[in-house]
Amino acid sequence: MLKYFLARLLTFLPTFVGVTLISFSFIRLLPGDPIIVMAGERGMSEERYNALMQEFGFDQPILVQYWDYLLGVVQGDLGQSFVTKRPVWDEFFALFPATLELSICAMIFAVMLGLPAGVIAAVNRGKLPDRLFMSIALVGYSMPIFWWALLLIIVFSGNLGMTPVSGRIDLLYYFDSTTGFMLIDSLLSGQEGAFRSAVRHLILPVIVLGTIPLAVIARQTRSAMLEVLSEDYIRTARAKGLTPARVNGIHALRNALIPVITVIGLMVGTLLAGAILTETIFSWPGIGKWMVDSIFRRDYPVVQGGLMLIAVMVMIVNLTVDVLYGFINPKIRKR
Amino acid sequence: MPLLEIRNLTVEFATASGPFRAVDGADIVVESGDILAIVGESGSGKSVMMMAMMGLLPWTATVTSDVMRFDGQDLADLSTRERRRLMGKDIAMIFQEPMSSLNPCFNVGYQIKEALRQHLGLDRKERHNRAIELLEQVGIPSPEKRLNVFPHQLSGGMNQRVMIAMAIACSPRLLIADEPTTALDVTIQAQVLDLLTGLQRDTGMAMILITHDMGVVAETAERVSVQYAGQKVEEQPVTDLFATPHHPYTFALLAALPERATEKHLPTIKGVVPGQFDRPSGCLFSPRCTFADETCKSTPPAVQPASLGYARCHYPISAKTEETA
């Protein structure tokens, strides 16, 4: 097990270096003088130009620049935002909980609906529930989620007036962020209606962000279950006189979960890509919106730093999934 | 009253190219404490018959029978819930592939205790003790430790012992062993068979042993039913069957045993069991039978009386094998 973990860790390192290299070269790939480009229409004085030149170390040889950059990354120094003048690292971690909260809720939504749908479809293979669920799943899988978000807004916010369209909570409520998770903070604040408001703000973004994972999980669960249901040990379980719920829900699902969990883990990238669109549409103050805004504002240190942090996060999650895979699959665990 | 009585069992599968009859009018009668062997080539429908009784067939299968009774209860009348209460408790089954018949994601102890919880309602401690007792009973050394072991960490023979322990966990009155030794090494085969017969002797349960191996039959069974293409073609006590087979198919099977071979080459039965598309209109064995004539090819034979081993044949053999062979 330890060996397996170390082997995985060893492939992590070169990928990490590669990711830093890509985000490092980002600013330098911009056509034209990077500092002029970064300044954009803002323009700048001679002194400011030279100061920036030094700050970014563009006057140094490229290898030295990269080395300095790498050192900074390891120490958590990713430079400062042009716009807010705050360190990129701080901004990222101030906004990250919002994205994390949204993503976790979306994933819970997707798993809670997708897993049962996949199991029910597989158990009733070829019958009505299977066809129905799988048709819905394919539609969800093909959904342009930015359009889906707009539709939901038209119906739930426009026609029914049930859900707010933007932000994480009504402006009515104000409390200090303790955990960064609005659901928890609103509860801790003790203000009446705060939690309800937070939930209502969360519903539509969660549905939008969860749609594609939901479809993928349902499809994947179904195919994994179908494979497992034809195994000999399922016949054994049924011959033991176990209830169908136990045979399908424990014996079959436990085995089918191995590939499904892998897929769920690998979907983190998809989720973050989806967060870019979802957060933009719902003005959700998370890292997805932050990245898009920074791209439009030409706030390149932020884009550079955010790009790297997000990639590193995806890599860490994938690594975790690999390790988790070892835990849920006894054939690897005991080796 | 027999423990298990099945009359005129027919199983049909709906396939893309029309219905396929896997079992065709089979009868099985087992008394308590009996060991019945069902013998036949692959594809003769012997496993399907047992799976039909257990209700383990997929929905594409249609099962019909005149009588299907276990201990006086009509199995066809039972609700699925009542049937589940029987399966794994009074009727247990072990399968051919021990390596794939145990769930790889749960340890051995969990899978044994699960049956105990389902049917006997023992508490945690009692289940644990019973599981250890069972592993001891099937001859697994240091059972306490083995409870936490996963199936892929055990050998095929060990896994089959676990399967047996699981099957006898609730002291069934009928154990169905579907080719229990086929996937095992020859040396292990004998051990597992000894274990099964020993357990049968100790507990007094009835046993149906499905096999294609006449050697296994000779060692273990009391009565033998020979199955061919979904039909029972002959049934006799084991010694009588080996002495005087009445059906040409039984005769040919016995002649193919290495111990009985008189020539340099082992005699074989030409051809294969008829499938969905080449089912003969007369006797199903007629295309491969050395004694077949025009009647055999056109008219299905009737079942002969008990003195001729219920042979399904127009011209049953009645001489002793030694004399004819």
Next chain:
Amino acid sequence: MDHASTDEIKSQAPARPGRLSEFWYYFRENRGAVIGLWIFAAFVIVAAGANLLAPYDPTEQFREFTLVPPFWADGGNFAFPLGTDPLGRDMLSRLLHGARYSFFVGIVVVSVAAFGGILIGLLAGFAPKWVDTIIMRIMDIILAFPSLLLALVLVAILGPSLTNAMIAIAIVLQPHYVRLTRASVMSERGKDYVTSARVVGAGLPRLMFITVLPNCLAPIIVQAALSFSTAILDAAALGFLGMGAQPPTPEWGTMLADAREFILRAWWVVTFPGLAILVTVLAINLMGDGLRDALDPKLKRS
């Protein structure tokens, strides 16, 4: 026994269908896939004949007819069957022309990504281990970035336009082809027919492109179908974010972005472009599922 088997071969030989008709037989069995194929065919026809089918020029503004609803709604008329947008442009004409852009994006992205990916994948599969390791590490690095984010950043570097969006999406999709091709090459390379070709003296290029590649194509074709839909979706998403096709191009995603502020006043300007994307992508995915079932022998009949 021998006789029987030769007879069987003889009797089967004329009956055995060609690979294409066998494929078609399996494909046709999947009703959804056939429906998907029909819709896709309609999509291609619309894309090709948008000029002839569209009643107006997609950028022509009828200033006195802004935000006219579709003909069946109150205030709608048949001059603009699906209504007009905030600038008075005919929705139907814009949607029909939008098909052209989406189709174009799909074709170009898939061709570029598949061509590059297959080539690199073949190289990785046949090259010495260290080259293979380097290539696959680079692919891992690209895959570590969420695809849309990387595409977004690439477009930010290259400058927002449909062409740059296509380049970015192609770069992002290409590692999937590399991985797929390499995996198939790895499993094919050890097989006897490759060894025999090698023994007979086939050169490396011949071995790569003529012996091995055709046997790796099935999963690649499926991937091509699926990434066709991904390309359309991603291009629309970039357009929606303002980083793809630029107004007044009637690209579906860009149309949606323009329509955002009117969502509560004029549902049709939002609904139709999205519906067009959904239907197209759905059709392609249906087809892709059918292709996979028909081409992948492992999943066949399962």
